[in-house]
Amino acid sequence: MKSKARVIAFYLPQYHPIPENDEVWGKGFTEWTNVGKAKPLFRGHMQPHVPADLGYYDLRMPEVREQQAQLAKEAGIEGFCYWHYWFGNGKQLLENIFNEVVDSGHPDFPFCLGWANHSWSTKSWVAGKTMQKDKMIMEQTYPGQEDNENHFYSLLKAFKDNRYIKVDNKLLFVIYMPLAAQNVKQFMDTWNELAKKEGLLGFHFVGIQDNANIFSFEDNKKYGNEGMVVNANILYKRVFDLGFDAVNSRGMTLSRIRYDSFVVSIIKEYWSKFLLKVLKWQPVRKYDYKKISQLLFAEEDAQENVYPTLIPNWDRTPRSGNKAVVWYNYNPKYFYLQVKKALKLIENKQDEHKILFLMSWNEWGEGNYMEPDLEYGHGYINALRDALNED
Numbered sequence: 001m002k003s004k005a006r007v008i009a010f011y012l013p014q015y016h017p018i019p020e021n022d023e024v025w026g027k028g029f030t031e032w033t034n035v036g037k038a039k040p041l042f043r044g045h046m047q048p049h050v051p052a053d054l055g056y057y058d059l060r061m062p063e064v065r066e067q068q069a070q071l072a073k074e075a076g077i078e079g080f081c082y083w084h085y086w087f088g089n090g091k092q093l094l095e096n097i098f099n100e101v102v103d104s105g106h107p108d109f110p111f112c113l114g115w116a117n118h119s120w121s122t123k124s125w126v127a128g129k130t131m132q133k134d135k136m137i138m139e140q141t142y143p144g145q146e147d148n149e150n151h152f153y154s155l156l157k158a159f160k161d162n163r164y165i166k167v168d169n170k171l172l173f174v175i176y177m178p179l180a181a182q183n184v185k186q187f188m189d190t191w192n193e194l195a196k197k198e199g200l201l202g203f204h205f206v207g208i209q210d211n212a213n214i215f216s217f218e219d220n221k222k223y224g225n226e227g228m229v230v231n232a233n234i235l236y237k238r239v240f241d242l243g244f245d246a247v248n249s250r251g252m253t254l255s256r257i258r259y260d261s262f263v264v265s266i267i268k269e270y271w272s273k274f275l276l277k278v279l280k281w282q283p284v285r286k287y288d289y290k291k292i293s294q295l296l297f298a299e300e301d302a303q304e305n306v307y308p309t310l311i312p313n314w315d316r317t318p319r320s321g322n323k324a325v326v327w328y329n330y331n332p333k334y335f336y337l338q339v340k341k342a343l344k345l346i347e348n349k350q351d352e353h354k355i356l357f358l359m360s361w362n363e364w365g366e367g368n369y370m371e372p373d374l375e376y377g378h379g380y381i382n383a384l385r386d387a388l389n390e391d
Helices: 019-025 032-036 062-075 095-104 145-154 184-197 218-222 232-240 252-260 262-279 317-323 332-346 379-389
Strands: 006-011 079-088 091-093 111-115 136-138 170-175 203-210 246-250 285-288 325-328 355-358
Touching: 019 136, 032 317, 062 079, 062 095, 062 379, 079 095, 079 145, 095 111, 145 184, 170 184, 184 203, 203 232, 203 252, 232 246, 252 285, 332 355, 332 379
Parallel strands: 006 079, 006 355, 079 111, 111 170, 170 203, 203 246, 285 325
Antiparallel strands: 079 091
16 A cells, blocks of 8 residues: 655654753743743734643653654654754754653654754744844854764764664655755765764755745845745755755745735735834734645645645744744644645655655644644644545
8 A cells, every 4th residue: 555645743852941041041941931921912813822631741751752652643643853953063952852762762653853953042032022132042063074973973873773764765864954054065975974884874864945935034145045036946956956865845935925925925024024123023924824824835845855844833922922923723624634735745756755744743832733732632633644544
């Protein structure tokens, strides 16, 4: 029987205090701190989101991780892609949760890694603090060859774990900002050489890339991604030219362009940035989930080496307040329709490449999660399972 999809869910290993967050945000800070005190910002805006089955959990508890894996299995998810933070020169953050998963052998649930290669600053949590001066918490650096080797060997035990997810018998490894990673081709070549030296077949490297670009953000200028681009192939080619095996496509920008029209999307972007710069304030940018959740995919996402992204919901107001983008009117039945559309998109690919990344399993601070809440219970889990199981 042919496989319908390999659904791999991004997983945030943040829900426990660490000294770096304590120093900036106060003792005991976790993702839950702002999630629990979020407030509705407009009529019909559902906040706060309250977890159901698992409660306000602490990921240092193994039983929580076991329950998460069981829920993910119920949804038909193949495995978790744990976000991995390596800042250079051996400096990591949030690594202890994944290390415990590897060392303990539990939960017995497949996994892979996504390198979140970006700096941490106080911009991550700005709700109610729009006048606060940005402070660097941990800067992302790329020291070079020796660091690449140390990075690889720090994860070798995980790479040799039989739970590690593979594509074409190679280790699946995602890089969040492929265009920002300095000397990324050297990095990937080094890791492939070391993997083969250690008896592994190498890596299946995946770079995350939007399938549309509205206009020139500063970062896009810096990384050679300037201009108003709605041709996904142009954007994907920049990642493939670096040597990546595949692209994980993200459709949030494309969906906004389709939702508003291209011209209106540009006006909204410039206007919100003008208000933020001049008035230090901007209105919440809100979109009806029923409509926008069906506009995520480009035709190019059907290509063999492009893996689309499923998005169950999106509301970043717990982190960003008025500066957030909000998808309101979200509902599991609309997510079900999104999944069905994605399945149609990938139906002619080889089974190994019928990958759908799910964004995300537990990003509660972005309103972007599959875990049960008081509003819909197991609704999203059931919607994904039903879509995957139906003929």
